[in-house]
Amino acid sequence: MKNRRLLLEHVDVPGIDGIDVYVKQGGYASLEKALKKMSPEDVVEEVKKSGLRGRGGAGFPTGMKWSFLAKPEGVPRYLVCNADESEPGTFKDRYLMEKIPHLLIEGMILSSFALGANQSYIYIRGEFMYVLNILEKAIAEAYAKGYLGKNILGSGYDLDLVVTPGGGAYICGEETALLESLEGKRGNPRIKPPFPAVKGLWGCPTVVNNVESIAAVVPIVRDGGDAYAAIGIGRSTGTKLISACGNLARPGVYEIDLGLSVEEFIYGDDYCRGIANGKQLKACVPGGSSVPILPHFLVTKTATGEDRLMTYESLAEGGFASGSMLGSGGFIVFDEDQCIVRNTWNFARFYAHESCGQCSPCREGTGWMEKVLSRIEHGQGHMHDIDLLADINKKIEGNTICPLGDAAAWPVAAAIHHFREEFEWHIKHPSEAQTRNYGLIQQPVVA
Amino acid sequence: MMVKVTIDGIEVEVEPGTSILNAARKIGGDAVPPAMCYYSKLPGTGGKCRTCLVEVAAGSAADPRPMPKLVASCSTPVQDGMVVNNKTSERVHNNRGGVVEFLLANHPLDCPICDQAGECHLQDLGYEHGSAKTRYEEERRTFDPIDIGNKIKLHMNRCILCYRCVFVANQLTENRVHGVLHRGEHAEISTFIEQAVENDFSGNMIDVCPVGALTDRTFRFKSRVWFLKPMEAERSCTKCCGKAVVWMFGNDIYRVTARKDKYGEVEDIDGKTAWLCNDCRFEHKSANDWNIAGPRVINRHSVISQGKYATSMEKPVKRIG
Numbered sequence: 001m002k003n004r005r006l007l008l009e010h011v012d013v014p015g016i017d018g019i020d021v022y023v024k025q026g027g028y029a030s031l032e033k034a035l036k037k038m039s040p041e042d043v044v045e046e047v048k049k050s051g052l053r054g055r056g057g058a059g060f061p062t063g064m065k066w067s068f069l070a071k072p073e074g075v076p077r078y079l080v081c082n083a084d085e086s087e088p089g090t091f092k093d094r095y096l097m098e099k100i101p102h103l104l105i106e107g108m109i110l111s112s113f114a115l116g117a118n119q120s121y122i123y124i125r126g127e128f129m130y131v132l133n134i135l136e137k138a139i140a141e142a143y144a145k146g147y148l149g150k151n152i153l154g155s156g157y158d159l160d161l162v163v164t165p166g167g168g169a170y171i172c173g174e175e176t177a178l179l180e181s182l183e184g185k186r187g188n189p190r191i192k193p194p195f196p197a198v199k200g201l202w203g204c205p206t207v208v209n210n211v212e213s214i215a216a217v218v219p220i221v222r223d224g225g226d227a228y229a230a231i232g233i234g235r236s237t238g239t240k241l242i243s244a245c246g247n248l249a250r251p252g253v254y255e256i257d258l259g260l261s262v263e264e265f266i267y268g269d270d271y272c273r274g275i276a277n278g279k280q281l282k283a284c285v286p287g288g289s290s291v292p293i294l295p296h297f298l299v300t301k302t303a304t305g306e307d308r309l310m311t312y313e314s315l316a317e318g319g320f321a322s323g324s325m326l327g328s329g330g331f332i333v334f335d336e337d338q339c340i341v342r343n344t345w346n347f348a349r350f351y352a353h354e355s356c357g358q359c360s361p362c363r364e365g366t367g368w369m370e371k372v373l374s375r376i377e378h379g380q381g382h383m384h385d386i387d388l389l390a391d392i393n394k395k396i397e398g399n400t401i402c403p404l405g406d407a408a409a410w411p412v413a414a415a416i417h418h419f420r421e422e423f424e425w426h427i428k429h430p431s432e433a434q435t436r437n438y439g440l441i442q443q444p445v446v447a
Numbered sequence: 448m449m450v451k452v453t454i455d456g457i458e459v460e461v462e463p464g465t466s467i468l469n470a471a472r473k474i475g476g477d478a479v480p481p482a483m484c485y486y487s488k489l490p491g492t493g494g495k496c497r498t499c500l501v502e503v504a505a506g507s508a509a510d511p512r513p514m515p516k517l518v519a520s521c522s523t524p525v526q527d528g529m530v531v532n533n534k535t536s537e538r539v540h541n542n543r544g545g546v547v548e549f550l551l552a553n554h555p556l557d558c559p560i561c562d563q564a565g566e567c568h569l570q571d572l573g574y575e576h577g578s579a580k581t582r583y584e585e586e587r588r589t590f591d592p593i594d595i596g597n598k599i600k601l602h603m604n605r606c607i608l609c610y611r612c613v614f615v616a617n618q619l620t621e622n623r624v625h626g627v628l629h630r631g632e633h634a635e636i637s638t639f640i641e642q643a644v645e646n647d648f649s650g651n652m653i654d655v656c657p658v659g660a661l662t663d664r665t666f667r668f669k670s671r672v673w674f675l676k677p678m679e680a681e682r683s684c685t686k687c688c689g690k691a692v693v694w695m696f697g698n699d700i701y702r703v704t705a706r707k708d709k710y711g712e713v714e715d716i717d718g719k720t721a722w723l724c725n726d727c728r729f730e731h732k733s734a735n736d737w738n739i740a741g742p743r744v745i746n747r748h749s750v751i752s753q754g755k756y757a758t759s760m761e762k763p764v765k766r767i768g
Contacts, residue, residue: 401494
């Protein structure tokens with residue numbers, strides 16, 4: 001199937017969450033190949049060749065991240081899987097772990113082998129307790145089959161794998177906050193440098209990777225890095241899980257080849273099948289709540305009139321003026337009836353709630369933005385509030401310890417940039433704004 | 448080998464690994480960025496308040512590219528050939544003003560009834576970098592008061608969450624019973640099940656607090672600090688160094704604090720940081736308890752450092768009325 005290629009190929013096979021069905025479908029073949037025929041360096045080399053980029057949002061090349069890992073003598077190294085998926089609009093990792101847990105576990109063993117880690121962790125979001133149970137059952141099966149534990153498949157390589165739940169905080173998806181939380185401390189992001197590759201978990205070199213990145217190592221080892229890199233366009237290689245939600249005819253998790261056009265993804269029969277109830281597209285947040293929102297005329301085309309593609313580069317084309325980001329792949333679509341002010345307030349409320357409160361711009365700034373947006377949404381805004389919001393954004397952006405401050409500032413900045421008229425209408429017509437939405441704004445379509 | 452760094456056009460040589468802030472302190476004067484959370488005597492502090500943000504115009508001699516973001520000078524180590532702009536950067540000025548606005552947004556501004564007034568770092572910071580009017584129209588955040596014991600008053604509404612008191616409890620006392628609860632806007636300094644903060648060195652939390660969030664209950668509402676004479680004093684103490692500043696009015700000691708330097712940090716005496724024990728701080732308020740050496744020059748805070756008592760005790764200023 002077109003939207004089920006590498007990671008989700010066997011996801012609909014009954015019983016795939018059990019190890020027997022998974023092995024029957026070719027599971028753990030990559031692991032056997034790696035442990036019997038490859039050295040750890042070979043695995044790293046294949047991942048480098050594949051061009052795989054971090055699927056958690058930042059898009060940093062995974063192979064390069066691995067090669068930064070410090071390897072001092074006599075010091076353990078750790079691999080930590082970041083399964084603290086909590087970005088609004090993003091639910092791809094949960095789907096993968098829930099449906100096909102052994103893919104993640106096989107990826108963890110392969111990646112740990114490549115990095116020389118003998119103890120690895122899956123840090124899972126606290127709200128995903130039922131997924132934790134699925135993973136723990138799968139890990140127990142893997143131990144019983146000898147894929148985990150001492151002397152895996154007779155190769156002499158040892159690995160223990162543990163799943164640890166968080167307490168339910170978005171900030172623990174930030175890698176250093178995750179490590180603090182994993183160590184049993186308050187989940188405050190650390191001051192960098194040092195980066196985790198040098199001083200991570202318990203002061204030891206650590207790699208933190210997203211669930212999807214780790215799962216992607218399985219097909220990369222099976223088919224080779226070159227085969228993976230053959231999918232996609234330019235520096236956006238391979239497949240990507242996209243969790244599509246909002247006013248779509250068929251929302252859900254899709255595995256797309258990077259390079260698919262946005263138009264095909266929204267309207268194609270293999271994918272989302274257009275906007276629900278025959279409505280029109282108003283706006284789209286293509287990569288999870290923290291990336292800039294795009295108005296309808298910039299979703300399928302860039303500002304220069306080229307087709308917008310589902311790649312890291314194409315979605316970012318035009319910078320913050322007319323572009324956005326692929327981010328984590330949380331694809332949120334708004335139809336003509338949705339209120340941008342209300343949505344922006346909703347996002348701002350999320351970030352104000354999830355800020356750790358450690359550094360002052362984020363602690364005070366996110367709360368301030370939330371209050372101002374709440375006032376505007378509830379008909380008590382002033383015209384100067386719009387400029388105030390834009391200015392608060394500028395004072396937060398880049399001045400915080402971790403990227404949460406930026407993530408909180410960007411969606412508000414982009415909403416004001418693209419939908420300023422709607423904000424003004426809310427302020428000018430406070431009582432009307434309480435009873436109806438502004439609707440599809442009539443912006444000129446760029447030719 | 449020493450590394451060379453240029454801050455606001457002034458070159459200085461420091462040990463490798465020194466932070467930009469400490470290199471700037473070696474230069475002194477206007478080159479020094481303000482710091483609300485960093486405390487050189489408490490390892491691990493810093494990076495949180497963001498008031499010490501500076502612009503790095505050149506990363507190092509080997510890689511002279513500028514750093515894209517402003518960096519926290521307290522937690523960024525210098526590199527050889529680094530060029531830093533502090534006072535000379537418009538961008539730093541703007542963003543620091545933004546940070547001060549954030550710190551003041553929910554601050555109660557109750558200076559007229561706050562014991563810290565006159566020696567408050569946030570007052571100084573607001574005076575230097577704040578604006579005359581606030582843009583914050585929302586209701587200010589408040590916290591329910593909690594009792595942390597009969598010696599220290601916690602006034603959470605004034606707190607800027609610098610975490611210094613948490614580091615004091617971690618590093619100077621055996622058991623930390625207070626910390627930060629909740630997150631974001633609701634983060635607060637609190638104790639574990641309303642336990643009192645009681646141990647021999649808990650009083651140092653008052654000295655490290657940059658604002659009026661932790662104040663001395665034995666001195667509460669007794670006097671404005673600028674009406675008192677700071678005097679260097681000493682007593683023999685088995686728990687601490689016994690070297691303090693006593694704040695006097697006539698022959699009465701109103702309060703006892705540690706000796707602080709121009710950055711508001713407790714001084715090193717004989718190579719050790721002169722932290723005070725609670726016994727010296729709270730229990731010895733009679734002039735007979737102390738061997739008083741002479742006036743102490745306070746050269747940080749605008750109000751106290753007016754110089755009334757700074758030069759000589761022989762000619763006290765005559766007050767009108």
